[in-house]
Amino acid sequence: MTEAADDLVLVINSGSSSIKYQLLNPESGAVTASGMVDRIGEGNAGIEHQSDGETTERRGAIADHTAGLRLIFDMFAETGHDLANAGVRAVGHRVVHGGEVFYQPTLIDDAVVAAIADLSSLAPLHNPANVAGIESARKLLPEVPQVAVFDTAFFHGLPDAAKTYAIDAKVAAAHGIRKYGFHGTSHEYVSGQAAKLLGRDPAELNQIVFHLGNGASASAIRGGHPIDTTMGLTPLEGLVMGTRSGDIDPGIIAHLMRSAHLDIDQIDTLLNRDSGLKGLSGVNDFRELQRLIENGDTAAKLAYDVYIHRLRRYLGAYLIDLGGVDAITFTAGVGENSPQVRADALADLSRFGIEIDPAANTAKSRTARHISPPNAEVAILVVPTNEELAIARAAHRVAETA
Numbered sequence: 001m002t003e004a005a006d007d008l009v010l011v012i013n014s015g016s017s018s019i020k021y022q023l024l025n026p027e028s029g030a031v032t033a034s035g036m037v038d039r040i041g042e043g044n045a046g047i048e049h050q051s052d053g054e055t056t057e058r059r060g061a062i063a064d065h066t067a068g069l070r071l072i073f074d075m076f077a078e079t080g081h082d083l084a085n086a087g088v089r090a091v092g093h094r095v096v097h098g099g100e101v102f103y104q105p106t107l108i109d110d111a112v113v114a115a116i117a118d119l120s121s122l123a124p125l126h127n128p129a130n131v132a133g134i135e136s137a138r139k140l141l142p143e144v145p146q147v148a149v150f151d152t153a154f155f156h157g158l159p160d161a162a163k164t165y166a167i168d169a170k171v172a173a174a175h176g177i178r179k180y181g182f183h184g185t186s187h188e189y190v191s192g193q194a195a196k197l198l199g200r201d202p203a204e205l206n207q208i209v210f211h212l213g214n215g216a217s218a219s220a221i222r223g224g225h226p227i228d229t230t231m232g233l234t235p236l237e238g239l240v241m242g243t244r245s246g247d248i249d250p251g252i253i254a255h256l257m258r259s260a261h262l263d264i265d266q267i268d269t270l271l272n273r274d275s276g277l278k279g280l281s282g283v284n285d286f287r288e289l290q291r292l293i294e295n296g297d298t299a300a301k302l303a304y305d306v307y308i309h310r311l312r313r314y315l316g317a318y319l320i321d322l323g324g325v326d327a328i329t330f331t332a333g334v335g336e337n338s339p340q341v342r343a344d345a346l347a348d349l350s351r352f353g354i355e356i357d358p359a360a361n362t363a364k365s366r367t368a369r370h371i372s373p374p375n376a377e378v379a380i381l382v383v384p385t386n387e388e389l390a391i392a393r394a395a396h397r398v399a400e401t402a
Ligand code: ADP
Pocket: 212, 213, 214, 215, 242, 284, 285, 286, 287, 288, 332, 333, 334, 337, 338
């Protein structure tokens, strides 16, 4: 491999039944290889691996995360990038929940792994998967520094009034109940890129970022620091998502237990996997939703209207929280690719200085760009997120000082 190989970072994002990965250069962002193992624990699991412009796919049973990671390493070796000899400088792990404990990218040792495992009650699907990924990677690359980058970290310093739920304070304290916020790596990266695009110091800017993917969240950022975000103790709160409800009346839970005799796991599944766009329309993928709407499907149209209504509610809240905004930025699958969502989210707000240039909004582009008219009071931006690059950079930084 080339001399740049010395400075590659392997980024690992372990979900409950999947592992996404990327081997990349943290400076240039150039990706050597990437892929995903999915359906871990099911019969029809598999891997899709991309390197040197080729995609390799295998299907078959993958028992657990250790087997999944081993398969990833085999795939690298088979495609000419043996990770043991590729000069991997660091492994960066996306960890969903850092609780109160972790708010910086952290060099992993046994105590850090134990602490991440301890936080599993706050993220029962995610943190155990993250721990499994970390433990396997440490075994496979024992000489390489491993760094945990937390999805909650950016929001650690939220103001008390924004992070406190108005429930019995003793109960909240005993169970770690507060707003933590998620997608922090994306909100931090995207707001930084937005400031760069504007040629401004982030310290001078009031920003609102909408991360609209399968999961979705918004944040209000003043001077580079978030003052509120839509996700909470868990990633369930806030915006309407692919399969998650976002905000609901908490009384619905007790009502469902009493009236529908659902137990708490069934309700958890209902709200996390069978709600949101999917619950309302039957589909969670935004492109499918748009196709249904084009075909006159009224349930899909209602799902879309609820989605936009919720977005605009938070836009209004954050405009007031910030006392005015300099930039509103859209990112992630829907935010980057749906001009319709951007137009509807910001429609009829010219009295607040918020306006979209229709031609710029619909122009096809994959790069960070303005979609507001020149000299607009509020800059409206589309900025592609790149969580892998942000994790790689953080991991590399920590490894350099290790
Ligand atoms: P995640 O990382 O949370 O899984 P992504 O950021 O990849 O999600 O976003 C996935 C969502 O983006 C899906 O709902 C998908 O339909 C939507 N999406 C992707 N491309 C487009 C497009 N061209 N128009 C509208 N939605 C799109």
